[in-house]
Amino acid sequence: MSKKHPIISVTGSSGAGTSTVKHTFDQIFRREGVNAVSIEGDAFHRFNRKDMKSELDRQYAGGNVGFSHFSFEANELKELEKVFSQYGETGTGRTRHYVHDADEAEKYGVPPGEFTDWAPFEDGSDLLFYEGLHGSVVNDDVNIARHADLKIGVVPVINLEWIQKIHRDKEKRGYTTEAITDVILRRMYAYVHCICPQFTETDINFQRVPVVDTSNPFVARWIPTPDESLVVIRFRNPRGIDFSYLVSMIHGSWMSRANSIVIPGGKLDLAMQLILTPMINRLVSESKRA
Numbered sequence: 037m038s039k040k041h042p043i044i045s046v047t048g049s050s051g052a053g054t055s056t057v058k059h060t061f062d063q064i065f066r067r068e069g070v071n072a073v074s075i076e077g078d079a080f081h082r083f084n085r086k087d088m089k090s091e092l093d094r095q096y097a098g099g100n101v102g103f104s105h106f107s108f109e110a111n112e113l114k115e116l117e118k119v120f121s122q123y124g125e126t127g128t129g130r131t132r133h134y135v136h137d138a139d140e141a142e143k144y145g146v147p148p149g150e151f152t153d154w155a156p157f158e159d160g161s162d163l164l165f166y167e168g169l170h171g172s173v174v175n176d177d178v179n180i181a182r183h184a185d186l187k188i189g190v191v192p193v194i195n196l197e198w199i200q201k202i203h204r205d206k207e208k209r210g211y212t213t214e215a216i217t218d219v220i221l222r223r224m225y226a227y228v229h230c231i232c233p234q235f236t237e238t239d240i241n242f243q244r245v246p247v248v249d250t251s252n253p254f255v256a257r258w259i260p261t262p263d264e265s266l267v268v269i270r271f272r273n274p275r276g277i278d279f280s281y282l283v284s285m286i287h288g289s290w291m292s293r294a295n296s297i298v299i300p301g302g303k304l305d306l307a308m309q310l311i312l313t314p315m316i317n318r319l320v321s322e323s324k325r326a
């Protein structure tokens with residue numbers, strides 16, 4: 037935690053929607069005049085695509101069939117913790133990009149499956165924004181969660197997450213359904229052991245729940261739309277959250293527990309803006325006074 041240089045981390049599995057949620061944050065940052073530096077969790081993968089393939093073969097040959105991009109040891113989590121810690125102390129740090137597809141290759145000038153070089157953050161930012169797989173990890177080696185001042189979980193129910201991943205990986209990254217299904221299966225051990233535990237560390241979880249049949253996510257022809265879903269928003273510490281204001285502003289919402297509200301899927305952007313804007317403004321104004 038850093039009063040002077042605050043950090044927001046958005047954590048979600050592959051396909052959960054963290055990149056989509058980043059757009060909402062970017063809108064808030066722009067409207068509120070907040071100068072944020074952003075980092076992607078993928079920048080902290082340990083291996084490029086080719087070396088990851090060799091490492092997977094090596095791990096499998098050694099009997100570690102739980103190894104995947106979700107695993108702690110497939111990522112430079114100490115480096116990520118160092119970046120969080122350094123930013124919190126000095127407002128400086130560095131990041132790079134993992135290039136997934138042809139569009140990103142054109143943008144960054146590096147082939148798909150490779151990293152760009154590390155580059156320092158711009159000076160004078162108001163906060164650091166992280167979006168990726170491991171923004172709230174606590175394990176024997178690192179405690180990333182303790183450095184973040186606001187921790188968000190993006191966690192669709194799993195069938196929906198798989199549908200979102202399959203569609204995105206097919207359309208944007210050119211993978212087949214079979215290849216994506218294989219990746220989902222191979223990542224299951226680390227999903228349970230490395231990804232899920234983070235959602236008890238997060239301050240707010242956004243869980244999209246479809247209200248259409250997603251029983252066989254592997255044949256779904258499209259992603260359920262916002263109107264075909266609800267979102268459960270759960271606050272780890274409900275103290276200070278004005279639920280009656282939220283319920284009155286978000287038409288069709290209701291409280292399902294003392295710390296949770298349910299909203300129509302189409303109101304997710306509005307709900308995020310209503311909930312997050314005052315929190316972000318508080319972090320920034322406290323940082324300027326620190």
Ligand SMILES: Nc1ncnc2c1ncn2[C@@H]1O[C@H](COP(=O)(O)OP(=O)(O)O)[C@@H](O)[C@H]1O
Nearest residue numbers: 048049050051052053054055056200204259262
């Ligand atoms: N709230 C949402 N409603 C509808 N589609 C969504 C929503 N969130 C994400 N998606 C879709 O799911 C796919 C994966 O989302 P993305 O943000 O790329 O996930 P991540 O970055 O977490 O891997 C994308 O095709 C995106 O358009």
Ligand SMILES: O=C(COP(=O)(O)O)[C@H](O)[C@H](O)COP(=O)(O)O
Nearest residue numbers: 049050051078085105134136149169
């Ligand atoms: O799982 C993730 C998380 O990112 P995202 O949330 O963007 O999927 C990896 O970055 C890619 O899958 C890398 O694998 P590949 O080299 O196969 O693209």
